Amino acid sequence: MYMLYSHNLVSGHFHESIEKYSAAIDLNPTVASYWSNRSFAYIKTEAFGYALVDADKCIEIDPKFVKAYYRRASANFALGHYKESLRDFHRVAKAKPRDKDAQKKFKQCQTLVNKMLFEEAISSDREGAKSVAEGLDVDSMHVEDSYEGPRLVDGKITKEFVEELKTHFKSERRLHRKFVYQILLQVMTYFKAQSTLVDVKVPKDGKFTICGDIHGQYYDLLNIFELNGTPSETNPYLFNGDFVDRGSFSLEVILVLFSYKLLYPEHFYMARGNHESTNMNKMYGFDGEVKAKGSDIMVELFHEVFRTVPLAHCIAGKVLCVHGGLFSEDGVTLNDLRKVDRFREPPDSGLMCEMLWADPQILPGRAPSKRGVGLHFGPDVTDAFCKLNGLDYVVRSHEVKDNGYEIHHDGKCITVFSAPNYCDQMGNKGAFITVRGDDFTPKFTTFGSVPHPNVKPMAYASPFSMFGL
CATH class of the missing domain: 3.60.21.10 (Metallo-dependent phosphatases)
Structure with missing residues (x-):
């Protein structure tokens, strides 16, 4: 069952995957991977609120399930919750210190969050300043x-x-x-x-x-x-x-x-x-x-x-x-x-x-x-x-x-x-x-x-x- 549903995720049948993982969760709600994989499918269909709920449930069942933190970080980032996202990517990087991809994602997130925070600060400083439209010749x-x-x-x-x-x-x-x-x-x-x-x-x-x-x-x-x-x-x-x-x-x-x-x-x-x-x-x-x-x-x-x-x-x-x-x-x-x-x-x-x-x-x-x-x-x-x-x-x-x-x-x-x-x-x-x-x-x-x-x-x-x- 798990392999079949995972194939649906890989092949892009995300709505079908959501339906099948939902059925699997109804049968056995204690399997952490079901919640994590449904969270992934929700992310792919831009249902970020549901993705967060499923990632939280997966972590509740198995706090060591690293992919759930990855899912939660992705959903939070999409929603603009950058600090929460960075916190979870840091957890993933700490849990997998030899995983080059995990380290890369953490550093990318850290860099991007810092950049966005800097841009927000600059934007706040510019409040009341001339708009781009007014300044164009x-x-x-x-x-x-x-x-x-x-x-x-x-x-x-x-x-x-x-x-x-x-x-x-x-x-x-x-x-x-x-x-x-x-x-x-x-x-x-x-x-x-x-x-x-x-x-x-x-x-x-x-x-x-x-x-x-x-x-x-x-x-x-x-x-x-x-x-x-x-x-x-x-x-x-x-x-x-x-x-x-x-x-x-x-x-x-x-x-x-x-x-x-x-x-x-x-x-x-x-x-x-x-x-x-x-x-x-x-x-x-x-x-x-x-x-x-x-x-x-x-x-x-x-x-x-x-x-x-x-x-x-x-x-x-x-x-x-x-x-x-x-x-x-x-x-x-x-x-x-x-x-x-x-x-x-x-x-x-x-x-x-x-x-x-x-x-x-x-x-x-x-x-x-x-x-x-x-x-x-x-x-x-x-x-x-x-x-x-x-x-x-x-x-x-x-x-x-x-x-x-x-x-x-x-x-x-x-x-x-x-x-x-x-x-x-x-x-x-x-x-x-x-x-x-x-x-x-x-x-x-x-x-x-x-x-x-x-x-x-x-x-x-x-x-x-x-x-x-």
């Missing part, structure tokens, strides 16, 4: 004669520019930094003027498309446009968060999306996801990718832009779209969401946190989140929220689904995820939703992944995002 940036790529004319986005940009990126070429900065500064100005919750109108004879997570899978993004048509004034889109991280073409994804936002500001919408945040970008690849393809200053400017992106959209007063989900308290209204202060990094609790991190559950009520952040909310929570706010249903993203989507809570909560074969290993379909202005019954289109250049997902990620492998 884009006009003085010179575009070399040797540059052969798309150019903004008088700083303006045109349809021709976006089409050329998509082709340029498809050929793995870079956009000149001057044009990157111009796009970022313009889109930040636009986002700053928007409400935290944006109201979207759909003409009665019009179509509207909702996409979920893209996660840096640029070539799959292009495939969506092939399948459903390019964005335009008659083909509007909403991208519901997690544009970046994981996939190694995140810079290409976000610049194309921002360009479409500027080209069609009233017909192209973007909502912030939990991965549009500084901590996640440091871990899961976006920071590293932008530094490799751009610069440290460009990274900081992206962080400033992400802090301005709206958190939710209400389509025709009938459908609420938000990246994560619903709330830990009853009685939350759409007006409450409009008042949320989003111009910051996501907090660990409250409405903003829940909008970015929450997940639906089958059982009524609420429960602690498997992720260690946010919460799980049941069908009664969704029903009450929709009734209070006059909504037909809620669309959210945030979770991989085998078919690219899943219908929850008697149709009142829908998950859509648009990154097929997530991280080149999950085997899932992607999906998008279309609705019409005279019929808000959701129509689902599923699609598979398409080939991409030989650059692996997570190529730019922190080594600690790979812990548990």
Whole structure:
């Protein structure tokens, strides 16, 4: 039994592994390795809260089970609990003094924690100082004669520019930094003027498309446009968060999306996801990718832009779209969401946190989140929220689904995820939703992944995002 389940872990069938280890634990909850291996599977599915619980249980059964400390360290690091993580990696290193990998991981963690603490201290010292956006002198940036790529004319986005940009990126070429900065500064100005919750109108004879997570899978993004048509004034889109991280073409994804936002500001919408945040970008690849393809200053400017992106959209007063989900308290209204202060990094609790991190559950009520952040909310929570706010249903993203989507809570909560074969290993379909202005019954289109250049997902990620492998 143990060998069979271990094969599932190695081959990437993590959800199946969770089910089988859960069954094994029900039969014999005293086997430490079952808890440790399920903790590993939870880490791989980003259920870091559950991973911590299982690692703690394994340690309770067998305090000398070294892998459990490794699992707990990995989960804590992913949650930003760096000191707790370092403490457990130190335990692993002490328990295995001749294990070169254990020593390496401890030293890496120690170095990274010290670096992050230093960056946090520098950031605190800079509070109130001029932002990167305010300090940029884009006009003085010179575009070399040797540059052969798309150019903004008088700083303006045109349809021709976006089409050329998509082709340029498809050929793995870079956009000149001057044009990157111009796009970022313009889109930040636009986002700053928007409400935290944006109201979207759909003409009665019009179509509207909702996409979920893209996660840096640029070539799959292009495939969506092939399948459903390019964005335009008659083909509007909403991208519901997690544009970046994981996939190694995140810079290409976000610049194309921002360009479409500027080209069609009233017909192209973007909502912030939990991965549009500084901590996640440091871990899961976006920071590293932008530094490799751009610069440290460009990274900081992206962080400033992400802090301005709206958190939710209400389509025709009938459908609420938000990246994560619903709330830990009853009685939350759409007006409450409009008042949320989003111009910051996501907090660990409250409405903003829940909008970015929450997940639906089958059982009524609420429960602690498997992720260690946010919460799980049941069908009664969704029903009450929709009734209070006059909504037909809620669309959210945030979770991989085998078919690219899943219908929850008697149709009142829908998950859509648009990154097929997530991280080149999950085997899932992607999906998008279309609705019409005279019929808000959701129509689902599923699609598979398409080939991409030989650059692996997570190529730019922190080594600690790979812990548990």
